[in-house]
Amino acid sequence: MNTSYAAMASWNVPQDAESYPLSESQLQFYRDNGYLVLRGLIDAPTLAHCKERFIDICSGRVDPGMITVMKEFSLKDSGKTGEELIYKTFSETQTIRHKGWFSLVLADVLTMKKHFLIHFTILILNFVSTNALFCEEILEFPDDRAITLQELQTTQPKDIVECLAHLGKEQLPMAEATYIWKTLVQYYEGASNIPEKVLMLLHWVTPAIQPEDYANLTLSSIDVVQNFGLNYNLNQAQLSAIAERVREDFAGKNPEDYTYYDLTALRQILCAFNRSEIERIRPSVYREAAIVLGKLDQCSTDVMQGFATLAVQPKAFGVPALSTDSTIEAVGVVANYLPKGELRDPE
Known part of the structure; x- marks a missing residue:
């Protein structure tokens, strides 16, 4: 049976927001x-x-109009069809202005043993509480104004994508970063489909990416690698997962092929390499990037000793040069791992 828009117009859905006044406790519950x-x-x-x-739309029997149908990525190989695959549906405009108030209609579909239960919650709220944010509005936030999780939840996925560079430019609480990352995965129907031009703009959304997610990403572009090489205080499991992707994807390069630009893009990712990999980097290239690599944070002793081995090579700095204050300063934290006895301590 096809349910038409004409039939929908006759449904017994409240038309007047003012007929359903909310108590202060109800409003507070919504705010919380x-x-x-x-x-x-x-x-x-x-x-x-x-x-x-809903079933007509999911099965393709009717034109969805302005409604976007989002499939559940994890079910793509399950053999399920039609409404069984649908994660959610939403329209480009989810808020409807009505006499100074906004009615926000959310449809949440729960699937269990092929039975579908549609819960409709109609929220009649003050304009300030429920107005969806658009990218243009987010861009106008003052520098000290951070977006909240509740605000993100009212923002359309396409606006989150458009404003990604702005949203990720400052450190985010983990809840907000996680929401943005999951929105991107759903919007592109899987992490593997997220374009490079989006991955390179993640910045402080990066800490929300779990190690297992990297199996679905491709880090072949130096611009993408540069995003993941910045210091986001990632844990060792995350860095190791990124390093594994770099080994497999990064332009077919091995450590001995890395250039100055590669090393300065990789940065913190190098902390997840092993010493033998570090020592395969050409000493002359290490010398060019030494000032940047000397600022690496929380690398293992094994990795730092690998850099120290490079530093004393004649084509890098060599032992005599490393006895000068200026060179010791240039190699930064690597100086703490230079062989003792051969070099004098900086004054």
């Missing part, structure tokens, strides 16, 4: 939790029509 349940607000026949309409 981001949702509000009004039980019995929509009658059973209307919900049945909604269910039919």
